[in-house]
Amino acid sequence: MVKMQWSLFVFIVMGHCSSIGGLLCEYYFIGYEKTWNEAQDHCRKNHTDLATVSNQTDRQRLLNSTTAQYPDGAWIGRQENTTNIVWRWSQPGMKFNKSESNWYQGQPNNVGDQEICVRMNAGTWDDDLCSVTYRFICYDVGLQNKSGQSFYISDDKMTWPEAQRFCRKNYTDLISGVKQLDDFKGQHPDYANLCPNNAKPCPFWIGLFRHSDWSWSDGSSFSFRSWDKGQPKKKCAMTTSNGNWSSDHCNETKPFFCYNDSVILINQSMIWEDALYYCRDHYRDLVSITNLDDQRWVQERAKMASTHHVWLGLRYTCTLDFWFWVSDETVHYKNWALPQSGNDCNMSGAMDRNGTWVKLIDDDNQLNFICSK
Incomplete structure (x- = not known):
């Protein structure tokens, strides 16, 4: 079990090593x-x-x-x-x-x-x-x-x-x-x-x-x-x-x-791992949130979801006992709802429509999700 968890952790963080750099949209000036x-x-x-x-x-x-x-x-x-x-x-x-x-x-x-x-x-x-x-x-x-x-x-x-x-x-x-x-x-x-x-x-x-x-x-x-x-x-x-x-x-x-827009809401419901594969196959990755500006931008997309929560690229590893972003960003900024349950080996992070984060068991929940492009 520990070996499987370690392998999944290595796969997740090595699958895509670069983040979107905190810029969730790009502007273009049209001169005509x-x-x-x-x-x-x-x-x-x-x-x-x-x-x-x-x-x-x-x-x-x-x-x-x-x-x-x-x-x-x-x-x-x-x-x-x-x-x-x-x-x-x-x-x-x-x-x-x-x-x-x-x-x-x-x-x-x-x-x-x-x-x-x-x-x-x-x-x-x-x-x-x-x-x-x-x-x-x-x-x-x-x-x-x-x-x-x-x-x-x-x-x-x-x-x-x-x-x-x-x-x-x-x-x-x-x-x-x-x-x-x-x-x-x-x-x-x-x-x-x-x-x-x-x-x-x-x-x-x-x-x-x-x-x-x-x-x-x-x-x-x-x-x-x-x-x-x-x-x-x-x-x-x-x-x-x-x-x-x-x-x-x-x-x-x-x-x-x-x-x-550098993020997109996917109005399909999947477990977290399938959502991760979908984002990496069709876009870039499940979205990471590293600061308050990211939080506000992603929160606007979550409001339009058809499920009460949306998956984020936030995962817990019980092997190393910490939460991490799949883009390999460190979890500094946090917006967890309080109180929260304890951590579990099969937990991932999700956001509700009000922007707060919750811990959910992957296989028990099929949710919309947000990808980074």
Whole structure:
């Protein structure tokens, strides 16, 4: 049994020795001009879709993907579909749950239809003009790993967009989601007394905002935004030469960005080992997740699965007693659901539709799976 397990481990890690390098999509600049809908058709026929930008790293990669000039902007895959208003958290992947909201009495009141950003004061929320300056709270995964503290409390006051840019540049994002807010209150129970001279009220910007229901062409639900000041004003989004986004009428003609997805959801149900063979025969490998950006990208694909979980390229070896990625990547980043069962020789890793990982016995489960290309 030990010899068989060792042989399987060697086969798995030697079958493909290189990873996808953390780049789960590639951008392509198309220089001839089309309307937004024509650009969408072109990208879907020749690539995956019009460009989706999921985070600050993608924004910079898109900007660096060409030396061509596009002074009037270039289409990306974002379009306003409805006038409905929704609340979103700044950090991509965080879902707003109305039942968990903590509005102060009478809030949100959206005075003048202009109050679309949210501050926290003594634990409760209220909406305000995004142009007002307050102190703010950043969340950072790295801080937690180093010191056990997950948050940065600013000394300076900024507008909401300025605070968001500061947090994304220096940390992870503005504090987002009820769990982060609860963790913050646990780590900083006296935060309401941190304003100079114990001033009351003592508000802080948090990462909650209201916006029209824009969507990505490929159906992704990433909440990342990089709008220029005063935007959006029209129905279709374009990127500008500085990497920020503007908008224009969708029937205007412009160059555009497409992307090729480096992962694919297979809507067939197989045991883990058969899924591994399928990916290696038809694509590259079962997908590996090495950082938070990978996690968010793969999670979007898992949402479209027909099974409650999807197989990942994550495997346990009882011979050596550790988990490993089949691409030979070390398991540093983790997103296990808690609590988890113990390890078993026939266990592999799967992701549920919410993005958390679970340990499942291979032969007991036939699931959809995600391949890297």
